[in-house]
Amino acid sequence: MLNIFFALLFYLATLVFALGLLYRINSYARVPAPLKIPTTPAPTTRGGVMLRMTREVVFFESLFKANLWIWALGWLFHTSLLLVILRHLRYFTEPVWGWVAFIQPFGMYAGITMLLGLCGLSARRFFVERIRYISTPSDHLMLFLLIGIAATGLIMSFITKTDLILVKEFFQGLMHFSIGSLPAEWMIILHLFLVSTLLMIFPISKLLHAPGVFFSPSRNQVDNSREQRHLSTWAANLEADK
Amino acid sequence: MADITAPAYRIIPIVPALKPGSMAGKGPYVASEKINEAIGFPGQLVDDWHDRAIGKMGELLSKYRSLKVYMDSCVHCGACSDKCHYFIGTQDPKNMPVARQDLMRSVYRRYFTLPGKVFPKLVGARDLTREVLDEWHNYFYQCSECRRCSVFCPYGIDTAEVTMAAREILDTVGYGQKYSNEIIGKVHKIGNNLGLPPNALVDTLEGLEEDVKEATGIDVRFPIDVHGAEVLLITPSADFFAEPHIDSLIGYAKVFHATGTSWTLSSMSSEAGNFGMFIGNYDQLRAIAMRIRQAALELGVKRIVVGECGHAWRVAYSFWNTLIGVGDGADANDKFAQMLQKQLDHRYKQPMHICEFTWDMIEDERLSFDKSLNDKHIITFHDSCNVARGSRMGDFAGGQFDIPRNIIHAVANNFVEMDPRTTREQTFCCGGGGGLLTDDLLDLRVKGALPRMEVLQQVADEYGVNFMACICAICKAQFSKIMPIYGFDRRMIGGVHQLVSNAIILGETK
Numbered sequence A: 001m002l003n004i005f006f007a008l009l010f011y012l013a014t015l016v017f018a019l020g021l022l023y024r025i026n027s028y029a030r031v032p033a034p035l036k037i038p039t040t041p042a043p044t045t046r047g048g049v050m051l052r053m054t055r056e057v058v059f060f061e062s063l064f065k066a067n068l069w070i071w072a073l074g075w076l077f078h079t080s081l082l083l084v085i086l087r088h089l090r091y092f093t094e095p096v097w098g099w100v101a102f103i104q105p106f107g108m109y110a111g112i113t114m115l116l117g118l119c120g121l122s123a124r125r126f127f128v129e130r131i132r133y134i135s136t137p138s139d140h141l142m143l144f145l146l147i148g149i150a151a152t153g154l155i156m157s158f159i160t161k162t163d164l165i166l167v168k169e170f171f172q173g174l175m176h177f178s179i180g181s182l183p184a185e186w187m188i189i190l191h192l193f194l195v196s197t198l199l200m201i202f203p204i205s206k207l208l209h210a211p212g213v214f215f216s217p218s219r220n221q222v223d224n225s226r227e228q229r230h231l232s233t234w235a236a237n238l239e240a241d242k
Numbered sequence B: 001m002a003d004i005t006a007p008a009y010r011i012i013p014i015v016p017a018l019k020p021g022s023m024a025g026k027g028p029y030v031a032s033e034k035i036n037e038a039i040g041f042p043g044q045l046v047d048d049w050h051d052r053a054i055g056k057m058g059e060l061l062s063k064y065r066s067l068k069v070y071m072d073s074c075v076h077c078g079a080c081s082d083k084c085h086y087f088i089g090t091q092d093p094k095n096m097p098v099a100r101q102d103l104m105r106s107v108y109r110r111y112f113t114l115p116g117k118v119f120p121k122l123v124g125a126r127d128l129t130r131e132v133l134d135e136w137h138n139y140f141y142q143c144s145e146c147r148r149c150s151v152f153c154p155y156g157i158d159t160a161e162v163t164m165a166a167r168e169i170l171d172t173v174g175y176g177q178k179y180s181n182e183i184i185g186k187v188h189k190i191g192n193n194l195g196l197p198p199n200a201l202v203d204t205l206e207g208l209e210e211d212v213k214e215a216t217g218i219d220v221r222f223p224i225d226v227h228g229a230e231v232l233l234i235t236p237s238a239d240f241f242a243e244p245h246i247d248s249l250i251g252y253a254k255v256f257h258a259t260g261t262s263w264t265l266s267s268m269s270s271e272a273g274n275f276g277m278f279i280g281n282y283d284q285l286r287a288i289a290m291r292i293r294q295a296a297l298e299l300g301v302k303r304i305v306v307g308e309c310g311h312a313w314r315v316a317y318s319f320w321n322t323l324i325g326v327g328d329g330a331d332a333n334d335k336f337a338q339m340l341q342k343q344l345d346h347r348y349k350q351p352m353h354i355c356e357f358t359w360d361m362i363e364d365e366r367l368s369f370d371k372s373l374n375d376k377h378i379i380t381f382h383d384s385c386n387v388a389r390g391s392r393m394g395d396f397a398g399g400q401f402d403i404p405r406n407i408i409h410a411v412a413n414n415f416v417e418m419d420p421r422t423t424r425e426q427t428f429c430c431g432g433g434g435g436l437l438t439d440d441l442l443d444l445r446v447k448g449a450l451p452r453m454e455v456l457q458q459v460a461d462e463y464g465v466n467f468m469a470c471i472c473a474i475c476k477a478q479f480s481k482i483m484p485i486y487g488f489d490r491r492m493i494g495g496v497h498q499l500v501s502n503a504i505i506l507g508e509t510k
Helices: A002-030 A046-059 A061-066 A068-091 A098-127 A129-134 A137-158 A164-175 A186-204 A206-215 A233-240 B033-038 B049-063 B065-073 B085-090 B097-112 B114-118 B130-139 B148-152 B159-172 B178-189 B198-216 B245-258 B282-299 B310-324 B335-341 B354-363 B385-390 B399-411 B439-448 B450-463 B473-486 B496-503
Strands: B231-234 B303-306 B379-381 B467-470 B493-495
Touching (some): A002 A164, A002 A186, A002 A206, A002 B065, A046 A061, A046 A206, A061 A068, A061 B148, A068 A098, A068 A164, A098 A129, A098 A137, A129 B097, A137 A186, A137 A206, A206 B065, A233 B282, B033 B178, B049 B159, B085 B439, B085 B450, B097 B114, B097 B130, B130 B159, B148 B385, B178 B282, B178 B439, B198 B245, B231 B245, B231 B282, B245 B354, B245 B473, B245 B493, B245 B496, B282 B310, B282 B335, B303 B354, B310 B385, B310 B473, B354 B399, B379 B399, B399 B496, B439 B473, B450 B473, B467 B473, B467 B496, B473 B493
Parallel strands (some): B231 B303, B379 B467, B467 B493
């Protein structure tokens, strides 16, 4: 029963996540940007914009300029999360890829730094007056959700050992549309439930900042308005009338 | 307005404590029926404002990627929360950029997202009520669209885009702002924001020729409506009579004179400013810019040069090519743009900022100066927000910072910088930009100038700075009004070309 529930839950979550995200990305791509609005000074070439975007996505350049505390906590959380996700690839591949095996120990400890980052970000929402003012219940819950995922994961890694062979078999099975059996332990049940929740709310929440940053006109436009005429379809139609 | 006083300087760089509601009910005057109808908006708040506002929001979300992406992407991280000069000066939390955006985002979530429809409280979504609409009118007219927050946002969210959308929605339901809409009416009717009719303009220019002749002994011309001139100068109308703006106009004329450039103003199109941008209305933005296209075509000029004006230069640099084809690189089949682009001389940048023009001439050694004539000034430079973060000068990113400073170095001996956290891309708005340069918002303007006044005070104390140069008509008007409230002499603010005018040597050019 539990196995069927989780099998269906993960199929559903993956579907919602993938289709929802594609739908969002498509909607961002389809809405035109009628005017040139890069925040200047901005790169004057496409290559320069790719560099700017890379610095933004990899190092959080703007956030670094804004506030060192938010930057440190946010960057710690995001890079740790990346390592943790990559480490989890071992549950979906057989044999485990060499580089995934290599980052395994780093990924384990990244779970700890991820939790630290999240707790720091959460603390700001309670203790910094300005941030408290702008925080909605969903802002807090989102952090609690991630803290829950990290905490349950860490407990399984360092305290109560789970039968990971079974877990891996379960997900390998799902990938071939056969339902195996999960270990009947609370920690893994909770961990998987929280992760599937995260996947499903991704396309309808502020987690859309992940695809959003790539579509932000103030960051992704080339500063070449004098050299190249920029015209969106609806703006061009205004000229057809003339 | 006698009760308006300057807020105390902070011990830098502390973040002020919140004073919720401190700027509630301190928004601008509402546009009258006559003002609104003159520019095609409903005269007053329409009965079905709720449905029309939501409809307009949906339309804007489908026309502007910026708005769509910015509504979804904010994570409430707080990076922007202490970056706005109006928040720093007023301490009203709704003047934090993120909170200002949330005034609209909360409505967006309620009507356009699933969680907001199902669990409004959870995600901070709310119905568009009359109270919310009033709050929009109050706080979206306490934003000067200066883009400082967008520099620091990890997703580049630009509150200016949100403010423009909100103002566009307010105008759609007949709830616009008196100042901006009245000015837009004037530019359509008379040709400039100040309502200076063509004959008065001609008289003013003749008077200026006499003044300059008296002061220098040289016949510097201020030509208007000259067909076949090489350069069409588009400058903010304040340059024609306001102090200290007019001194920069004299500076431009001297530069044109000394370099033997044939130039002209246009009586039909005597305004660089474009308040269409301030209210986020594309049709107005375009219609106002079209006057410049028309003047350029009629006068047959080869180049278009723009005077010292911040948002005007943003519109000219970033938008003119899109709106009216002033620029380069139009598609061969693009008849609308080609018509003008074929006429323009593409050996030069189109459009060109007056600072680019002057700096090119200085580099070509076609101008000479007696720098000692500016020795009475110890100068600093205030980067105007829309030039800094919405445009460029020269061939490289950041030329908008270096070129004006290069000019100052070429014409004067004493120059010092203000705190680097308040200059270049991190500059603070003067406090009067974005359609807020009106007396009904004077309290806000005084408070919004606080961060600039703090660092000006530092360099005044430390280096004896007694002149702050800038390249924006709004900055000049705003500072000459509010600096006395902070205890500075109003003549401390002036244009870069005012300094050029002081030091330029006429009649001796090579």
